[in-house]
Structures are given as C-alpha cells and as structure tokens.
Ligand SMILES: Nc1ncnc2c1ncn2[C@@H]1O[C@H](COP(=O)(O)OP(=O)(O)O)[C@@H](O)[C@H]1O
C-alpha cells in the first residue's frame with residue numbers, strides 16, 4: 001500500500017499505553033514483591049491492509065506484546081481497539097499464527113477437518129467448497145485434504161495454520177515467529193504468500209520476529225523493541241541507511257548479507273546483554289551497550305519522539321551512529 005493510502009485506511013488495530021508486568025515469586029515472606037516489566041508503555045497503530053513488523057532480541061517483550069494485542073493475554077494498562085471497536089473476547093476479528101505449526105494442529109485432525117473447524121457456520125457442500133478455496137489460496141495441493149499433520153512437511157503444516165487464520169476473514173492477524181522454523185527459501189515463499197494474501201483479504205498483520213531480514217521482507221513499517229519499549233519506528237525502506245537509533249543500527253548491521261544485497265553495512269558489534277527487566281536502569285535502557293553513550297544518557301531517560309514523517313526514535317542523539325557501507329565494497333571485493 002502507498003504511504004498516502006495508508007494514511008487514509010481505517011485502523012485494523014489501535015493500542016495505546018500498553019503495559020504488561022509479571023509479578024515474580026516472592027523470595028522471602030516479607031520481601032518486597034518484584035515485578036518483571038515485559039511490555040512497558042507501547043502505542044501501536046496498524047492501518048487495514050498493512051503490516052507492522054516488530055523486531056528485537058529474544059526476551060525484549062515481542063511475544064508478550066503480540067499476545068496482548070490479539071487478546072490472548074491481558075494488559076495491566078492501556079487500551080486496545082480492533083477494527084475501530086474496543087477489543088473484546090478473542091473473536092473472529094483477530095487471529096494468530098505461531099512458530100511451531102505441529103503443536104498448533106490437532107494430530108488427529110486431517111487437513112480438511114483442521115480448516116473446516118475454523119468455519120463453524122458453514123455446512124455440507126458450502127463448507128467443502130470454502131476449504132478447497134482456502135487451500136488454493138495458501139497454495140496447498142487438494143490431494144493433501146485427507147492427510148494428517150505428521151504426513152505434512154513443516155511448510156505445509158504452516159500453510160494449514162495460515163488457511164485456518166484467514167478462514168474467518170479477520171481484520172488482523174498476529175504472526176509470531178511464524179516463519180522462524182522454516183529454512184531460508186521456504187521462509188521467503190511463505191512471506192510471498194502472506195503478502196499475496198494481504199492484497200486479497202485486506203487483513204492487517206503484526207509480524208513478529210527476532211530476524212530482521214524476515215521482518216523487512218514483509219513489513220510496511222517496523223518497530224524495534226528493546227527491554228519492553230519501542231526504541232524506533234520507521235517505514236521498512238528506511239532500514240537500509242536512514243536508521244536513527246544506535247540499537248536499530250547495530251541490529252541492521254548484524255544482518256547476514258546476501259549476494260543480491262545492494263547495501264551491505266559495516267558490522268557494529270554490541271557487547272554484553274540487555275539489563276534485567278526487573279531492575280530497570282535509570283536513564284536510557286540501552287546505555288550499557290550503546291557505542292555512543294555519555295553522561296546525559298545514564299541520567300535522563302529519552303522519550304519516543306517524532307524525527308520525520310512516520311519515523312519516531314527514542315534517543316538523545318538520534319542519527320549520530322549511522323550505518324556505513326562495508327569497507328571491502330569500496331575495494332570491489334564484496335563478500
Ligand atoms: N508468563 C510469564 N511469566 C513471567 N515472565 C514472563 C512470562 N512471559 C514472558 N515473560 C518474561 O517477559 C519477558 C519478555 O518475554 P517475551 O515476550 O517472550 O519476549 P520475546 O518474544 O521478545 O522473546 C522475558 O523476560 C520473559 O522471561
């Protein structure tokens with residue numbers, strides 16, 4: 001979808017001020033209760049027919065955010081609307097696809113039954129016709145209709161899950177690491193399929209992955225998460241050279257380059273691990289690993305601020321650390 005079409009499309013998802021905290025078991029009877037801040041104040045808007053990517057290291061809160069956004073978990077604070085109405089019980093307006101299709105499918109249900117289960121209001125011929133049409137849409141051979149999950153490949157199993165997800169014509173689909181268990185070429189196939197399906201159905205996606213390349217392959221806009229917060233939100237095309245937050249820059253620089261890549265950035269290696277989500281640091285949460293951190297960063301927490309059209313960043317010194325072209329490129333010896 002073009003930028004201007006996105007601006008006028010109705011919102012499939014609007015979430016504001018989302019928090020999700022997990023109380024930890026009490027260490028001693030009168031000890032202070034400790035709380036893990038998994039999602040710490042996130043706003044999200046996803047226009048119909050577009051994809052919001054969410055990327056970040058393992059443990060930064062992506063899955064927790066995703067589950068809350070589609071009503072599989074509650075928020076401790078914040079508001080959520082699906083297709084313009086308050087989110088309610090998990091209903092047909094939203095669906096989800098997860099990493100492991102084998103565990104999402106009932107081992108005793110055939111492909112037909114698994115998809116038909118998602119169409120409770122249809123009977124007989126109509127149901128059969130719809131299942132066949134859904135299989136066609138996700139490019140599953142009709143001959144697989146009577147197969148059980150263990151007789152399918154991982155890619156085929158995930159296509160069954162996607163067919164089930166689109167069966168109720170949802171406004172929003174959460175895809176949480178949905179291609180992460182597939183090999184690289186299958187990932188690209190399923191991503192292509194997801195894009196085609198979006199053109200046809202107009203569904204919005206929230207596509208979560210630790211893998212920035214997969215996220216870039218499917219998203220219109222991408223939110224980079226660090227320790228429960230969004231640190232940068234930008235159109236996907238800005239993920240080549242226009243990133244502004246040092247963490248996003250490092251993440252992008254660490255992406256393995258493909259021979260077809262025009263832009264291959266110089267690698268920036270981050271030291272250490274993120275701080276604990278229980279004892280949150282003062283100031284910028286990224287300061288302990290940021291290559292350009294200074295006193296102000298450790299004293300004052302940056303806010304998420306608009307930087308340009310549709311681009312927001314949480315950093316006191318946005319754009320100071322940039323992606324640069326790999327040096328071996330200039331010598332002509334790209335590897
Ligand atoms: N049910 C839970 N109870 C306690 N802590 C949880 C629970 N679910 C997730 N967490 C914690 O919340 C943080 C974010 O986890 P998660 O959302 O799974 O991250 P990601 O998907 O980015 O890897 C982690 O520190 C994780 O250990």
Ligand code: SF4
Nearest residue numbers: 284287290297315316
């Ligand atoms: S605020 Fe400072 S420490 Fe945080 S990302 Fe920006 S430059 Fe780095």
Ligand SMILES: [Mg+2]
Nearest residue numbers: 062063064177
């Ligand atoms: Mg996860």
